[in-house]
Amino acid sequence: MPAPILSRRDIEFFLYEMFDVESLTTRERYQDHDRESFDAAIDIAQAIAEKYYVPIRLKVDSNQPTFDGKKVHIIPEIKEGLDAVIEAGLTAPTTDYAMGGMQLPQIAASGASAYIAAAASTSIGYLSLTHANSNLIEAYGTPEQINKWVTPQRQGRFFGTMAMTEPGAGSGLGDLTTSATKEEDGTYRVKGNKIWISGGDHDLSENIVHLVLARVKGAPKGVKGISLFIVPKYLVGDDGKIGDRNEVALAGLFHKMGGRGQTSTALSFGEQNGAEAYLVGEENKGLMYMFHMMNEARILVGTGAALTALTGFQYSLDYAKGRPQGRLLSAKDPLAPPVNIIEHPDVRRMLLTQKAYSEGAYALCLYGHQLSEDEKTAPTESERKHASTILDFLTPIIKSWPSEWGPKSNDLAIQVLGGHGYVNEHPVEMFYRDNRLNPIHEGTTGIQSLDLLCRKVPMNDFKGYQAFLAEIQLTAESVKLTESLQTYAVALQHAVDNLKEVTTSVMGASKTQNLDLVFSNSVSYLNMFGHLTIAWLWLRQAEIATKQLGKAPHSDDEKFYHGKIQAMKYFFNSELPLTYHWGNLVKNIDSASFDTHPDWL
CATH class of the missing domain: 1.10.540.10 (Acyl-CoA dehydrogenase/oxidase, N-terminal domain)
Structure with missing residues (x-):
């Protein structure tokens, strides 16, 4: 099988x-x-x-x-x-x-x-x-735009993209040069070039609806002057019928190390008269609108990274259970049959690490989806606002932690398979290549770390930061009532106290010292906060598992719950202590990388 x-x-x-x-x-x-x-x-x-x-x-x-x-x-x-x-x-x-x-x-x-x-x-x-x-488009478009562009997308007839990045303006969107000129009939003409546009061209659908960031002529410089436009591959009449080809041309394809099922494109807009485009919302508010899609995409990236880690874990686990090789150190008979490699302690270490990373990452992403759901449909306004506050705060972690630690999980899956791991007769090397794209997709880890530390933590007088830490504290207090988990609940509280100390220190330093230096270890802060968050989610899982074991479940569930508790123990014993090291780098404003002169590299 x-x-x-x-x-x-x-x-x-x-x-x-x-x-x-x-x-x-x-x-x-x-x-x-x-x-x-x-x-x-x-x-x-x-x-x-x-x-x-x-x-x-x-x-x-x-x-x-x-x-x-x-x-x-x-x-x-x-x-x-x-x-x-x-x-x-x-x-x-x-x-x-x-x-x-x-x-x-x-x-x-x-x-x-x-x-x-x-x-x-x-x-x-x-x-x-x-x-x-x-x-x-549903959130910010007109009823006419929703009818013309959203309905066929929901039906699967049209596909959609987002087109932000340019050859000369990657993550620095304030430097984009794609321009838009308003016509007398209220439409616009867009000219410019975009790269790394996923799904930017293909024949899989009747039409492709590009959401394009551009600057209307005369708009303010920087991000405040960016507008958002619908730019279709084919024009569509008021009757919904496909019309002429718009001035959207494929300039070329990029060929990535993984994720090869989806086109990655360079697009040229408006090489002659300009591509016909339709303004979404108001001029100069495009980046705010696009963040609606970007934040959704960031959670999707994190979820994809977690799932790729999970499927790699399942594959290597299945392989380890059925692959006989070698004997245990304690085996004295050289003629004894080989044991399946899952019997070797180091293989179990690698499998348990994968379990901790991948299942922890998926729990984080589902928590993000739960917050997103509550933001829209929770019964009271206060509940909706609370969910929105935490989700906004956590988005950099939801995107980045699975994207960083998911590939590490896939790397271990390769190692479990040994020589079979790096040949394409087995998919684990492909899983790694696919997953390695995710630390870059939708904002690199470095960018997400700066977003977390410089913006999300102090935003609204630290409201999101404090609200989320309060959730962790509630769990710790609840879990301390379970005797077998008290040690781990206390360890989590100590880690939170350390995080607070680090945060207070770095925020204080930011008021008096060079900001580039103070925040130069932002990735370490992201790692610290991410690991703390995953530890919290593992403690929640272990609390559920412990309660269920007390109800004497059937044997398969008993094994399942013991697995949850064991993965929690691994994460607390081997991973949570790393948060203190990362915290010291941030708190002490370690300057090793900041002081490195470009000529020394």
Whole structure:
């Protein structure tokens, strides 16, 4: 039998035991749903993943999209898989029934989509970006724009992208040069070049709806002068019919180390008269609008990284259970049969580390999806605002921690397989390459760390920072009532106290010292806060597992819960102590990298 894509038991644990998704059915929007409908969505997604995506993993990885100067060529199996997802209604499972969606809670939709995301890698990115594109236009567009551009995207007829990065302006969006000129009829003409546009060109859909950042002539310099435009590949009439080709040209394809199912493109807009474009919202507010899509995409990146780590863990675990090799040190008989490699302590160490990283990362992402759900549908305004405050604060961590530690998990999966790990007859080396893109996607780790330390922590008089730490404190106080977990609850509280001390110190230093120096260890701060967050989530899992073990579950569940507790112990013993080292670098304003002269490198 092939290795499982994911652990279904683990998904059920997160959805129903840890995050209590069933409780959402008491909210008016979800009264039609119950556990049976949630499980049915997962069943459908698992079936699609196993039928359409697992069999083509190697083919997708070995056959990158090509461009012959006129047309992009993509293996046909990718479209077959996307069509199956669209036909199943999983294109936008959280969308209203009226728009063709399943109207699932966001966290339930994430659980339902997990199998497809794990099996398809970036091949499913065409639909993920389309969903995020539609959400943005729904939030800020006119009714006419929603009807013309969102409806066909929800139906799977049009796909969507976001086009921000330029050859001369990567993460520094304030320097973008793409221009927009207003016409007498209220439309605009956009001219400029964009790069790294995922899904920027293909023939997988009838049309492609680009959301493009550009500067209207005469607008203020920097980020305050950026506007957002809908720029379709093909123009669309008021009757909804596809018209002429717009001035959106594919300048070339990039070929990445992983994630090869989705085109990565360089696009040229308006090489002659300008590409016809339609303003979203108001001029000069484009970056604010785009952050609606970017923040959603950041959570998707973190979720994808976690799922890629999880599927690598499942594959290496399955391999280790069935691969005989060597004997234990304690074995004295050289003629004794070899043991399966999972019996070797170091292999179990690598598997347990993967479990701690990957399941911890996925718990973090689901927590983010839960916050996003509560932000929209929690019963009271105060609950919605509280969820929004924490989600805004945590987004850099949700994006970055899985993206950094997910590839480390995949690296260990390769090591578990030994020589079989780095050949493409096994997919673990592909998982690593796919996942290695995520620390760069949607803002590098360095950028996310500066966002966290310089902006999110002090924002609104430290409101998000304090609200989240209060959540951790509540868990620690609750867990201290369980005798077997008291030591870990106290360890978590000590780590929080250390984080507070580091934060106070660095914020004080920022008022009197060179900011570039003070914040030069921001990645260490992000690592510290991320590890603390994962420790908190593992303690929550261990608390649930301990209570369930007290109810004498059947043997399979007993093993499952012991696994949760053991992974928590590993993380607290081997990973949480690292937060003190990172904290010292930040608090003491270690200047080793800052003082390094470029000529010394």
